[in-house]
Amino acid sequence: xxxxxxxxxxxxxxxxxxxxxxxxxxxxxxxxxxxxxxxxxxxxxxxxxxxxxxxxxxxxxxxxxxxxxxxxxxxxxxxxxxxxxxxxxxxxxxxxxxxxxxxxxxxxxxxxxxxxxxxxxxxxxxxxxxxxxxxxxxxxxxxxxxxxxxxxxxxxxxxxxxxxxxxxxxxxxxxxxxxxxxxxxxxxxxxxxxxxxxxxxxxxxxxxxxxxxxxxxxxxxxxxxxxxxxxxxxxxxxxxxxxxxxxxxxxxxxxxxxxxxxxxxxxxxxxxxxxxxxxxxxxxxxxxxxxxxxxxxxxxxxxxxxxxxxxxxxxxxxxxxxxxxxxxxxxxxxxxxxxxxxxxxxxxxxxxxxxxxxxxxxxxxxxxxxxxxxxxxxxxxxxxxxxxxxxxxxxxxxxxxxxxxxxxxxxxxxxxxxxxxxxxxxxxxxxxxxxxxxxxxxxxxxxxx
Amino acid sequence: xxxxxxxxxxxxxxxxxxxxxxxxxxxxxxxxxxxxxxxxxxxxxxxxxxxxxxxxxxxxxxxxxxxxxxxxxxxxxxxxxxxxxxxxxxxxxxxxxxxxxxxxxxxxxxxxxxxxxxxxxxxxxxxxxxxxxxxxxxxxxxxxxxxxxxxxxxxxxxxxxxxxxxxxxxxxxxxxxxxxxxxxxxxxxxxxxxxxxxxxxxxxxxxxxxxxxxxxxxxxxxxxxxxxxxxxxxxxxxxxxxxxxxxxxxxxxxxxxxxxxxxxxxxxxxxxxxxxxxxxxxxxxxxxxxxxxxxxxxxxxxxxxxxxxxxxxxxxxxxxxxxxxxxxxxxxxxxxxxxxxxxxxxxxxxxxxxxxxxxxxxxxxxxxxxxxxxxxxxxxxxxxxxxxxxxxxxxxxxxxxxxxxxxxxxxxxxxxxxxxxxxxxxxxxxxxxxxxxxxxxxxxxxxxxxxxxxxxxxxxxxxxxxxxxxxxxxxx
Numbered sequence: 066x067x068x069x070x071x072x073x074x075x076x077x078x079x080x081x082x083x084x085x086x087x088x089x090x091x092x093x094x095x096x097x098x099x100x101x102x103x104x105x106x107x108x109x110x111x112x113x114x115x116x117x118x119x120x121x122x123x124x125x126x127x128x129x130x131x132x133x134x135x136x137x138x139x140x141x142x143x144x145x146x147x148x149x150x151x152x153x154x155x156x157x158x159x160x161x162x163x164x165x166x167x168x169x170x171x172x173x174x175x176x177x178x179x180x181x182x183x184x185x186x187x188x189x190x191x192x193x194x195x196x197x198x199x200x201x202x203x204x205x206x207x208x209x210x211x212x213x214x215x216x217x218x219x220x221x222x223x224x225x226x227x228x229x230x231x232x233x234x235x236x237x238x239x240x241x242x243x244x245x246x247x248x249x250x251x252x253x254x255x256x257x258x259x260x261x262x263x264x265x266x267x268x269x270x271x272x273x274x275x276x277x278x279x280x281x282x283x284x285x286x287x288x289x290x291x292x293x294x295x296x297x298x299x300x301x302x303x304x305x306x307x308x309x310x311x312x313x314x315x316x317x318x319x320x321x322x323x324x325x326x327x328x329x330x331x332x333x334x335x336x337x338x339x340x341x342x343x344x345x346x347x348x349x350x351x352x353x354x355x356x357x358x359x360x361x362x363x364x365x366x367x368x369x370x371x372x373x374x375x376x377x378x379x380x381x382x383x384x385x386x387x388x389x390x391x392x393x394x395x396x397x398x399x400x401x402x403x404x405x406x407x408x409x410x411x412x413x414x415x416x417x418x419x420x421x422x423x424x425x426x427x428x429x430x431x432x433x434x435x436x437x438x439x440x441x442x443x444x445x446x447x448x449x450x451x452x453x454x455x456x457x458x459x460x461x462x463x464x465x466x467x468x469x470x471x472x473x474x475x476x477x478x479x480x481x482x483x484x485x486x487x488x489x490x491x492x493x494x495x496x497x498x499x500x501x502x503x504x505x506x507x508x509x510x511x512x513x514x
Numbered sequence: 515x516x517x518x519x520x521x522x523x524x525x526x527x528x529x530x531x532x533x534x535x536x537x538x539x540x541x542x543x544x545x546x547x548x549x550x551x552x553x554x555x556x557x558x559x560x561x562x563x564x565x566x567x568x569x570x571x572x573x574x575x576x577x578x579x580x581x582x583x584x585x586x587x588x589x590x591x592x593x594x595x596x597x598x599x600x601x602x603x604x605x606x607x608x609x610x611x612x613x614x615x616x617x618x619x620x621x622x623x624x625x626x627x628x629x630x631x632x633x634x635x636x637x638x639x640x641x642x643x644x645x646x647x648x649x650x651x652x653x654x655x656x657x658x659x660x661x662x663x664x665x666x667x668x669x670x671x672x673x674x675x676x677x678x679x680x681x682x683x684x685x686x687x688x689x690x691x692x693x694x695x696x697x698x699x700x701x702x703x704x705x706x707x708x709x710x711x712x713x714x715x716x717x718x719x720x721x722x723x724x725x726x727x728x729x730x731x732x733x734x735x736x737x738x739x740x741x742x743x744x745x746x747x748x749x750x751x752x753x754x755x756x757x758x759x760x761x762x763x764x765x766x767x768x769x770x771x772x773x774x775x776x777x778x779x780x781x782x783x784x785x786x787x788x789x790x791x792x793x794x795x796x797x798x799x800x801x802x803x804x805x806x807x808x809x810x811x812x813x814x815x816x817x818x819x820x821x822x823x824x825x826x827x828x829x830x831x832x833x834x835x836x837x838x839x840x841x842x843x844x845x846x847x848x849x850x851x852x853x854x855x856x857x858x859x860x861x862x863x864x865x866x867x868x869x870x871x872x873x874x875x876x877x878x879x880x881x882x883x884x885x886x887x888x889x890x891x892x893x894x895x896x897x898x899x900x901x902x903x904x905x906x907x908x909x910x911x912x913x914x915x916x917x918x919x920x921x922x923x924x925x926x927x928x929x930x931x932x933x934x935x936x937x938x939x940x941x942x943x944x945x946x947x948x949x950x951x952x953x954x955x956x957x958x959x960x961x962x963x964x965x966x967x968x969x970x971x972x973x974x975x976x977x978x979x980x981x982x983x984x985x986x987x988x989x990x
Contacts, residue, residue, distance in 0.1 A: 097862070106883045111897070112542070112894065113542065114890075116894075144851060146885075157816050157883075160815065160816050160883060161883035161887070163890020163891065164890060166815075177580040181890060182889070182890040208828070209827065213824055214831075215853070216829070216851070219783050219851075220831055224678060224679055224786075225678055225786055321642065329674070330670065330673045330674045344612055360613065360616070361606075361610035361613075362596060362614040363614070364615075366762060371606075374667075377667050377674060397674055399666070399667075399670045400669075429616055432616045433615060433617040435617075435620070436617060436636070437617025437619075440636060443566070444565070444568060444899075445897045445898060446894070450778075
C-alpha cells in the first residue's frame with residue numbers, strides 16, 4: 066500500500082485491512098446518485114467532525130508493464146490542481162478550513178480520505194467535485210511529482226530491506242497476473258510515464274460509477290445525499306476500467322528468490338497463493354491467520370521467537386484483494402541463524418495445524434481476538450468509514466460487516482485443517498530470502514540507452 | 515512520512531490544543547473525570563466513555579531512561595518489557611495465553627522521562643484484564659531465562675534497526691545533541707550497554723522505581739466509576755508503598771555553534787537528515803503559541819518546509835519539524851530525506867526556509883489558517899478510550915490538569931501576530947544548529963561537511979549511537 070504522505074514502513078508485517086467480525090451494527094443509509102456513484106452515510110454526533118472516504122476500484126492490478134505505479138502516481142496528482150482550485154490550492158484551502166487529507170493506493174483500490182470539522186462540509190464537496198470533474202495535467206507539476214514519488218520509492222523500498230524483499234516475493238510468486246508488480250511501480254516506469262498514460266488512467270478509473278463514498282460523523286444522511294447529488298451527481302459516468310481477465314495459473318512447485326545486499330540481518334518471507342477476499346474460504350483463512358500470528362501465545366511466535374529463539378519477530382497474513390492473492394509469512398532471523406532453520410520450524414508448525422485439529426480453546430481465542438479487533442477498528446469515525454467502505458468494495462456489500470461474527474462462528478476446526486492443507490503446501494509456495502553482505506558493492510555503470 | 519512527523523508533533527504538543535472552531539457550538543470540553551489517591555499513594559484517574567465496549571488503561575511510572583544506572587542504558591525499558599514475562603503466579607506463557615484469550619492488548623516500554631504500560635480490554639473481560647495488569651505491575655519475578663531471551667532479541671533488533679536509517683535517526687540525533695545529558699541515552703540501550711546488563715539491574719530498578727507513590731493509573735472507557743474504583747482498590751491496595759528516590763534532572767544547555775555528524779550507510783540511495791537544537795519543556799508557558807507556529811513551519815502538509823522541499827521542488831516525499839516536549843527541554847528538529855545527488859540542494863533549502871521564518875515571520879492569514887487547522891483536527895485525537903487514558907495520565911504526569919484542554923480555545927484564538935513573531939525569535943534556532951546525516955559517505959561526505967566547522971563521522975555498523983560524545987563539550 067502506498068500513500069500520498071504517510072509511509073507504511075512495516076507494510077509487510079501489518080496485515081492491512083484485516084476483516085473484523087461485527088457484533089454491533091451501525092445504522093447505515095445509502096443512496097446511489099444519478100451517475101451511479103454509491104454513497105454510504107453513518108451518523109455519529111460524538112465529535113463535531115466528519116471522516117469521508119472515497120474508494121475508486123482501480124489500483125496497480127489495472128496497470129501494465131511500462132506503466133507500473135501509475136495508479137499510485139495518479140493518486141498523488143489528484144492533489145495537484147484542477148479547474149477551480151489550482152496547483153496547491155486543494156491542500157491549502159482544506160487545511161485553512163480545519164481539514165486534513167491523505168490517500169492510499171493498493172493493488173486493487175485507490176482511496177481518498179478527508180477528515181474535517183463539519184463546518185467545512187460544503188467546501189469539501191466543492192473540492193472533491195472539482196478534482197473528479199476537472200483535474201488538470203500540468204507538465205511542470207507532473208515533473209516535480211515524479212521526484213516526490215521516486216523519493217517515496219527510495220525510502221520505502223531501497224532504504225527498507227523488507228520493502229526490497231517483499232517486491233521480489235510478489236514478482237516471483239506471480240508470473241501472469243498483475244499482482245506481480247509493486248504498487249509504487251518500478252523506478253524506470255516512474256521515470257517514463259507519459260502524459261497520455263496519465264490521461265488514459267484518469268478516463269479509465271475515475272468514472273463516478275466506479276467509486277463508492279463513505280461518510281461517517283457529525284452529519285445527517287439527508288444533507289450528505291443532497292450535497293452529493295448537487296455537487297457530484299452532474300459529473301457524467303463512463304465505462305469502467307477494462308475487466309482483468311488474466312488469472313494466475315496454478316503454481317506447480319516451490320519457487321525461491323534471493324536478494325544479496327549490505328545488511329546486518331537476513332530476512333525470510335514465505336508466500337502461498339490463496340483465494341480472493343470474497344471467497345467462501347476467507348473466514349477460515351482469516352482465523353488461521355489469527356491462530357498463527359496474533360499475540361505472543363500464537364503458534365508461530367511461540368515456536369519461532371519464544372521457544373526456538375530463531376527470529377526476532379514473525380508475522381503475516383493477507384490483505385483484502387479482488388483476485389486470488391498471497392498469504393505471506395515474514396520473519397527476521399537472529400544473527401547467525403540460517404534462514405532455512407526458520408523455514409523448517411514454520412513448515413513443521415503448518416504441518417501440525419494440518420494434522421491435528423486446534424483446540425476448542427484456541428478457536429475461541431481466535432474469535433475473541435477478531436471481535437476485540439473489530440471494536441478497536443470501529444471505535445473512531447475514521448476507522449468505521451474505512452471498514453464500511455472496504456466491506457462494501459471487497460465483499461460487495463457492507464452488510465457483510467454485520468454478519469461477519471456469524472460467518473466466523475460457522476468456521477469449524479475441520480475447516481481450519483482443510484484450508485491449511487489446501488493452500489499451505491510446498492508446491493504452492495514461494496520463498497524469498499535476503500542474504501546480508503558485509504560491503505555495499507559499488508554501483509555498476511547504468512546501461513547505455 | 516510527513517504524516518508520521520506530524521503525528522509525532524501532535525502527540526507531543528496537541529494534548530493542550532483542544533479547540534472548537536468558532537462556528538461550532540461551544541462545549542467540546544474534556545469529559546469529566548475523577549482523581550483519587552489510594553492509601554498507598556497510587557494516583558488513580560477515572561473517565562467514563564460509553565461509545566464502544568472497550569476499557570483502556572495507561573500506567574505511568576515516574577522513572578524512565580533518565581533513571582538508568584550509569585553505563586546501563588536500556589534498564590528502564592528492559593524492566594518494563596519484562597513485567598509480563600513471569601509473575602508470582604503466572605509464567606510468561608500463561609500470561610500471554612490469558613491475555614490473548616480475551617483479545618486484550620498489553621504494551622510496556624519506557625521513554626526518557628517515564629516507564630509505562632498501556633492495556634486495553636473488552637468490557638466483559640474487564641476484571642480478568644485488570645487482574646493481569648495488576649499482576650504484571652505488582653508481582654513480576656523477572657525469570658533469568660526470560661531476561662536472557664529478551665536481551666538477546668534486543669541485541670539483534672538493534673542490528674535490524676540499523677539496517678533502516680529512519681529507525682535509528684532519533685537515537686543518533688539525541689545522542690549527538692545531548693551528549694552526556696541523560697536525554698542523549700538510547701532508551702532501548704545499545705550494543706555496549708546491553709552487553710553489561712544483568713538481571714540484578716532490572717530487579718533493582720523495579721525495586722527502587724516501581725512504587726504506588728511514583729505511579730499514575732489512568733482508566734477510560736465503558737465502565738461505572740464507582741465499580742471501577744472498587745475494583746482498582748481491590749487489586750492495588752496491597753501494593754506496598756515505598757519511597758522512590760528522586761531522579762535529578764538537570765536542564766540541558768543548547769548547543770552553540772554548528773556541528774555535524776555523518777553516519778556512513780554505504781548502501782544508501784538517499785540521504786536522511788535531522789537539523790535542530792534543544793526545544794522546550796512540556797510546561798513551557800509558550801507551548802500553545804509554539805504549536806500554532808510549528809503547524810505553519812513544519813507541522814502539516816502545506817507547511818513552509820514541506821512546501822519548499824516537496825510541493826514546489828519534488829526533492830523529497832516528506833519534510834517536517836517537531837518539538838518533542840519532555841520534563842526538561844526536549845529536542846526540536848527538522849527532518850527530511852532526498853536522493854544522494856540533491857543532498858546539498860535540500861540542505862540549502864531547509865536552512866533557507868528557517869531563515870525566512872526568522873526574517874519574514876508569518877502573516878495574519880497564515881495564523882488564522884493554523885488556528886483553524888489545529889482546532890479542526892483536535893477532536894479525533896480524543897475519540898477513543900485509549901487516547902483519553904493516555905491524555906489524562908500525561909497531563910497528571912506533568913502536573914497539568916483539565917484546563918490544559920478546556921481553556922485552550924481562548925488561548926489559541928487570543929494569539930496575536932506579535933506572539934507568533936516573539937516565539938519564532940525565542941525558540942527556533944538559527945545560527946546554533948546540530949546536523950545528523952545518515953547516508954552514503956563516499957557520495958555525500960564532501961557536500962555535507964560544508965555545513966559546519968566541525969564534522970564527526972561514524973559507520974552505521976559501529977556499536978552504539980555515540981552518546982556521551984560531542985554534544986556536551988560545547989554546551990553552555
